[in-house]
Amino acid sequence: AQSVAQPEDQVNVAEGNPLTVKCTYSVSGNPYLFWYVQYPNRGLQFLLKYITGDNLVKGSYGFEAEFNKSQTSFHLKKPSALVSDSALYFCAGGHSGAGSYQLTFGKGTKLSVIP
């Protein structure tokens, strides 16, 4: 069984500071990892994905994520946070083997960027 964990329910960061939202995974075989963002009263939007390759993945809105196989982590990062980045962030994982038609989502991390 695969699982995705987001250890922080909430992350607060000052505007202009770097931000990190953490995600760890347990996926059999080669993992495929995603970050999605949810703004208030909206559905989730795709930010970026990792498929085997470069460990640093660049995505939308200046976000990037670092894949670390030894630590089974896929942390979301941004060098300089904006107030408009305040939202709920979800990490999700899947794999290419049996069950490749399902993604497992983490519980979400609420990011608050303080002006």
Added chain:
Amino acid sequence: EAQVTQNPRYLITVTGKKLTVTCSQNMNHEYMSWYRQDPGLGLRQIYYSMNVEVTDKGDVPEGYKVSRKEKRNFPLILESPSPNQTSLYFCASSLSWQVYNSPLHFGNGTRLTVT
């Protein structure tokens, strides 16, 4: 505009009164899925469909039904709603059922309250 459309956005109903939440996508996507979002639990998959007439249970299917008679539509049916089905529901679609490789596109959600 490419989108996933859910209706209604808000629904208040009483225990036992059958209801249907509609979902439609205009991207010719193979894969469609329903999730529910609850505080502290993240997103949990209810049902999914890999193509027309092909549906299967997700992680929390009890009390729900779905059908996929046409590629674009994937309605969620609650035959006898109960208060524990009060939740925020999302429909999502993907180009391929191999969702590890193909990002999900989400609707804006349906907030259901069952009294």
